[in-house]
Amino acid sequence: MSRDAGKLSLILLFTPFALWIALLIILPQLGIGYVSIREKVGINQYEYGFKNYIDFITEPVYRNTLLRTAWMSILVTALALVIGFPIAWYIAKIARERSRAALFLMCLIPLWVSDLVRAYGWIVLLRETGVISMTLVKWGIISQPVEMLYNDMTVIIGLVYTVILFMIVPLVSTLQGMDDALLEAGYNLGGSRLTVFRRIIVPYAMPGIVAGCIITFMLTAGSYLTPILLGGKNSSWFTEQIYNQFITRYNWESGSAFGVSLLIFTSFVVWAGLRLTGQSLATTVAKE
Amino acid sequence: ETLRLLTWGGYAPEDVIAAFEAEYPDIDVEVTLSNNEEMIAKLRATGGTGFDLAQPSHDRVYAAQVEYNIYKPLDLSKIDTDKMTPNLLEGVKANTTIEGEVYSVPHQWGTTGMMVNVAEAPDVKSWNDLCDAQYQGRTSMRLRRTILLATAFGMGKDPFALYSDPAAYQQMLDEVTEKLIECKSVIKTYWTGGDDLSALMLSGEVVASESWDSTAFKLYGENKDIQFVPPETGALAWIDTFTIPRGGEADDAAYKWINFVLRPEITKMMSASTGAIAAVPNGIELMPDDKREAISVAFDQSDLDNLKFFANIPPGIEDMEGLALERIKAAN
Amino acid sequence: MQGSAGLMWIYRGYVVAFFLYLVAPLVAAGVFAFNDSMFPSLPWNGFTWDWFFSPSEPKLGLFHDDRLLQGMGNSLYIGVIVAALSVAVGTCNAFLFVRKDFRFKSALYVLMVVPLVIPGVILGISILVLASTIAGLADQWFGVFLTSLRPGIPLVVMGQFSFLVTITSLVIIARLEKFDISLEEAALNLGASRARTLLTVTLPFLFPAMFSAFVVAFLVSFENFNTTLFLVGSDSPLTITMYDRMVKAGSTPVLNATSVVLMLGSGLLALLSIFVQWPKKSA
Amino acid sequence: MHDLSCQNVTKRFGTFTAVSDVSLDIPSGSFFSILGPSGCGKTTLMRMIAGFESPSEGDIKIKGESVVKLPPNKRNVKMVFQHLALFPMMTVGENIAYGLRCRREPRHEIGPKVARVLERVGLPGNEDKKIDQLSGGQKQRIAIARCMVLEPDVLLLDEPLGALDLKLREHMKIELKQLQHQFETTFLYITHDQSEALVMSDNVAVMNAGRFEQIGAPKALYDAPASGFVAGFVGDATVLEGKLGEVKGGQGRVILKGGGEVVGTVSDSAKSGDAVEVFLRPEALKLGAGAEGCTLSGTVDSLLFNGASSRILVRSDGQLIEVADPEQRAGATEGEAVNVSWTPERARIFSRRSGQ
């Protein structure tokens, strides 16, 4: 292999990567960073400064919405982990070879339709005159139709639904890599179920858990339709604020500031999560 | 060539498009559904390109054009302005003339008021009734600027008069905000689209709501108890217009469309779909029968005289309103 | 450890309940496509195919609804382009990170993963802002309309591409890492040229991963909303068309019918991807 | 009393019987091996003893008490897994301490115990190493230490040398044997490598298709195999197929498939007329003519030098016969015509093995 050919192919392979990262990821982020420090002082008149950020910090509505979004996202992430782990375990360790692929594929079902249709499906099921409420009335379990939409619980159910697949996939792939002999060794040396779970399974699955949590958290924090459509009157979500700034208030400057704030905030949460678990991006998310 | 319409849901029904394309076989109509805010946002993002004809409401053209320069002046000679209701035409022209150039002509008008299931809630008469505790969990509204204005009227204020005085306007907004936050526990949910509202009303989940008249007229056909009720303080009236984006590439087709949809036989089809009243002299008579009946049930002459036309929004007001809306949304 | 049989049944029950949870909203959304009513909700008025095949208003069926069909066409078009581009670049990235050594490799690798942890909304607005700024300057200074930098299909493609490449790269990298480099050496040793080796040995090995990356990218593109929302122009993809329809016009069960078609389509695609992967699994 | 005994243990998976009616008794402190080809049921038997499977029939006793009802974490048998199953996320010290912690031994006793067992396996002071910093042989020893620190009644080892390379394996064979001496614990060792089983064990059970074919000391298996399977599996042998003819005083005459007749000792219940196999160990063969029926003639096909284990391959009637030729002292040359001979006692005749 000649050295020049190696150089040339390196350049050829590097170019698309560099263009992609530079033009579609880095420059646009710098772009909103730049726009976010422009202050509108009049029609088509701008100055530079941090007023947009100051507005963001001083207005409790925005702050609280961001905190609420983060808090609910963490909750959704935790729920997805708790609900998804047994499923991932089943797929990776209990199901037979053949049903494994089928089950795995079934986990992808939510991906088959858009967020919109999923939310739409939930609405059909959960609204006051929806399938569940009406069925319960019909069976005499409840006397009055109940409204199951427009509260945080529903938003959480819907969000967990949308993201749980991204929790299960990395979990399955790490758990599949685990030799059953490790578990058996754990029991053989005297461990109880709990000990084996706590000291062997969890540490082993940690990269998968962290990867799943990061992706789930990011998707939740960045979701738009599900909280809006299922949350109704009580659904304030930070992406909606960004949307409002951009679409209903044409205020790109503060919208960009919101965007940058969201990015900084979520990056912080991800960083903190990685720190706490002693993992890194490259060993978790990238590993799948 | 292609005519790219940026318009409201229902404003480009398939049968009208089919008729248009039959008459002008070389024109292809492509439709993007939108609303006032998104029309402006979209055109701002495209720098006025990407669409050939937009239909913002009359009060939303001026500020957007001054600030973002997204429209181009109309060539009135290409429009059959003589077919339009003169006072609507003049009103719109007055609202949308900048440096002597006219940017919009009227298309249809309608009102925003309340939709009420009169069998269940016969007493709903005023904007304030939407927040009446006796309808706990059975009313609705759209969390947009219209409801801010409506609530202000309901509180006995005239928001349009305060447009010129931002501080007073803010003061008014604060009161409105407070009232709507209180109201939150009464209403079932905020509706976001005509369909959403229809489902709520038809299923009986909601018995009274802020509504476009057109939506109410549609439901009247399904259930005669569901009627449009103009509030005591007057229904809010809007005129949706024709406006050509600055980067429009099919002006001739756009003018053809404008003239086409104002023809009497087309107006009828259009109104059947939109439920709104064409800006032509005998607009109401050109409505399909069921809609006409619904209108006559809803309005008497005094209601028509009491219409409150939206006034041009000066720049800056919308930011204040936006924040108010967000506060309401985020409140618990 | 052998669990007790009873526990095992509870566990199985849980798994079944979970999958019911997964299909429930889809079934709910799907069933009302066949309800003979103007509204996608109870009561059940009887079975109908109208929402698929009826040729005229008011129950304009999906297959006669030009705008939904147009939206579907746009989504397909965007999906295929985006998926093809992301697989192509993902493959390059895979070769770059698996086969090549260069400075700052591990930092750049992390950078490659980063788009996954940027919320889609932000990708959408940031690309919108950048592209608009450039187009705006071009307009202001030179008076040219750079339409491809204005909201529209090209921008949607860029927006979706920006994060899909990460996904396709990860999928293809995982496969390429399992590739035994001695297979390539064996081919060279048997007299094949580099190009032939790539075509007959390496790419066939990568193909299942490239295919499933394509399918995933296509599906994600098809259902993407958050990024696309800010970047659409007049040719909206299906999700946006449906959203507009739902929020701005009125959702009739035709939207349910559309969902049914989407589910069938995605289901078939998913099945196809198993068939592509299965026989070669042992490789 | 026996440390471990199995009585008529059977294990069925569905209709397939993986272990069939196996009984064994292992005396305290001895090194017992189970030797058999892949898939014969060795691991299944061991997993029943450890408690990961429960027997379909039969009983398993440890120190005289039946354990079939006990869950695996309550049995005092510890296991060294085929791929060792060291916990990759723990250090060496944590791995060894794991079992002690599960037992809730007081913390201050754990440290010294870990240190002591590490010393005994010859790796003192390695507590803080990561598992992947260890070489194959070191991992092996940690896996044993992890079990031995718990002072089990029986240590089970499932082909623990399988993953090691050749030289290391030779070395570890001897080391394992020494460790067993040192700990004086009962070892139950599984392998499909006959030399491992022979070299290390006090007793070996030869297993085939779920059953024990023979249990005995290594030399007994080698010198007096009870079946064709054992004769073929334990030690090298050239196998000649034929039909048993006349049998006289334990000696039989076999008409070979390839033609010719040979004489040997009938070692199982084969009867005149049965299809049989004659097993000839390389070291039982000599170049040069022998008694009638104890000679085959052929040509030297190749000389395989391997020090003390050198062989001559002699081709006779299309069959290759391995003849021991320690250090190539016989001086044969390739292509040369030779006779190969043996004494009738060292040619063993067994009924033909099924499936071969």
Added chain:
Amino acid sequence: MHDLSCQNVTKRFGTFTAVSDVSLDIPSGSFFSILGPSGCGKTTLMRMIAGFESPSEGDIKIKGESVVKLPPNKRNVKMVFQHLALFPMMTVGENIAYGLRCRREPRHEIGPKVARVLERVGLPGNEDKKIDQLSGGQKQRIAIARCMVLEPDVLLLDEPLGALDLKLREHMKIELKQLQHQFETTFLYITHDQSEALVMSDNVAVMNAGRFEQIGAPKALYDAPASGFVAGFVGDATVLEGKLGEVKGGQGRVILKGGGEVVGTVSDSAKSGDAVEVFLRPEALKLGAGAEGCTLSGTVDSLLFNGASSRILVRSDGQLIEVADPEQRAGATEGEAVNVSWTPERARIFSRRSGQ
């Protein structure tokens, strides 16, 4: 003319020298092995011959012509890879046809050629099998067939038996040797398993840390190793460390580290006063007293039964000495006090190996 010759080939990776000044000449049609421990540079040397690396210094000639400038796909040396590298997405037939197709042989000739080579490796009619339907030994043969169909000048084999299990490996050793006979092609074989190298090869080069220590026929390496490394690596041996004392007529007296003196043959340039090692092959040792300086006394530590290769481990001054005891005929018992003796010619004295 030699099919393959290397002249002073050196390969450096950065500052590390993987192969250092290696020269070899392989006569046409012979079986040549390179034997050395892991990491000594065997694969690197082979990769240079195949063209995947280029030498830092020196020249490589195939059939007398230098090939260092030729890309790998232009060299007529074919290679059997360590893990075989059969193309999993192709059938057996396609795998074998691959090289012919690359050469653009006419289609109608490819089929028959593939069929013929399959027959020669004993797998006729298997063209349409998938690779993963083959057993380990069959894969092995397909990998060889895939190369041999191209009629290479030299066939390179990089530890091809490494992945096989024990019994199969024993079998394939003999089979490979037979195949080489049959194809009459030059084989260059790499291994770290001395028994493979000894059994199959006409000549063996023993490699250590990038250099050749000795090239010779198997028996020569075994009987007359040129260095301590070769003596230790080829064949088993007990090694006693000490200091060379008086040397007389090729025989030297070594003062052992553990105490005591022994006599042996000085086999390299070690001089009186040097640190040395004495190598004793197990089969050179006998129980019972011998001449003065040719006896060590100790106790029997263990008896390792392994048929013809049985050993007695004798512990003497803390050192374990392996004594051959074919079929355990010596009748020693554990714990017994014994003497171990040898003849001075069979105790080889070499300078101490570095790093040990």
